[in-house]
Amino acid sequence: MFKFNDTAYATISSHKRDKIQTLRINNKHCDAELAMFGAHLLSFSPKSDGIERIWLSELACFDKSKAIRGGVPICWPWFADLYPKSAQSNITKFPAHGFVRDQDWHIVDIQENEDATTLILSPNKLGLFQFPSLFSVLLQVTFAQQCTINLISKNDSKHTVDFTAALHTYFTVSNIKQTEIKGIEGSFIDKTQSGKNLQLSLPYFVMAETDRIHSQDNTNNFKHITIVAATTTTIVQSGHDSVVIWNPWKEKSRSMSDMQNEGYQSMLCVEASVTEGISLAPEAEHQLIQIIG
Secondary structure, eight states: OOOTTTTEETTTEEETTTTTEEEEEESEEEEEEEEEEETEEEEEETTTTTTOBBBBBBTTTSSSSOOSSSSSOOBSSSSOOOOOGGGGGTTTTOOBBSSTTTSBEEEEEEEESSSSEEEEEEESSSSSEEEEETTEEEEEEEEEEEEEEEEEEESSSOOEEEEEEOOOOOEESSOOOEEEEOOOOOOEEEGGGGTTTEOOOSEOOOOOOEEEEEESSSSOOOOOOEESSSSSEEEEEEOEEEEEEEEEEHHHHHHOOOOOTTGGGGGGEEEEEEEEEEOTTOOEEEEEEEEEE
C-alpha cells in the first residue's frame, strides 16, 4: 500500500532499485513497475496472459548515472539530436533525447478505481537548455487491461515553443529474426545509411542494425501497429508524426555497457515520435499517446 497526500492506494507499493525509487502496480488487470527517475516505465504484464510486454536490459543502470536501458524512456523536449533550431543559438552541447529522462520526477496525482490505476507525474526541473520554464510536461500512465501512456506538453509561456519528442518504447520479443511488424508500410528514412530515403519491403522483418524513421503521409498514419512474435503485442498511438523502429543489432549491442551482448535478439523499439517538430502556441497543449496491449 502506498500513501500520497494522506490517501492510501491499495494497488501501489513503493520499492527501490539501487538508488532509484520505483512504484509497483498490482491491480486486477495487470502487474507493472515505474521508476521515479525519468518517469520510466519498466514493466507491464497483463494478467490476462501474464506475458511481459516491456523489455528491460539485465544490465540496466539504476544508480542515476545515466538513463535506464530499456523500458519506456521519455524523450522531451527533443528527440535524438533534433534540438529545435529556434532555441539553439547559444547551445554548443546538449544531451541526446532531451533533459527529462535522466532526472527525478514527482507525483502530481493518483487516481485509483476498480478498473484502473493512473499515475500523473512531472519532472523536478524545467526551463533547461533555453526552453521557457512555463513550457511543461506531464506523464499520465493508466494501468488497466492495456497500458496507456500519455505525454502531455503544455505551453503556459507568452511565446510559441518548438519541440520534438518520443515515447522510446522497448518491446519484448521472443526472437527478433522471427518478429514481424504489421501496420507500417511505404518509404522511410534510414539513419544507418546517412538518412537515405528508401522503400520498405513487406513483410516487415528486422534482420540487421535498424534505425528508421517512418513519417506519416496521406495514406499512412501508423496509428495501429502489431508486433507479431510468439506473443502478439498491439500498439495504438496518436499525436505522433512518425514512428521510429530501432534495434542496435550484434555489434552495437556488445558495445553498450548497460546491455547484454545478445540483448538485441529479444527486443524491438517501436517509438511513437514527433520528429518533424511541433510549434506549440501559448496556452496550447499537445498529447503524445501510446496504448500497449
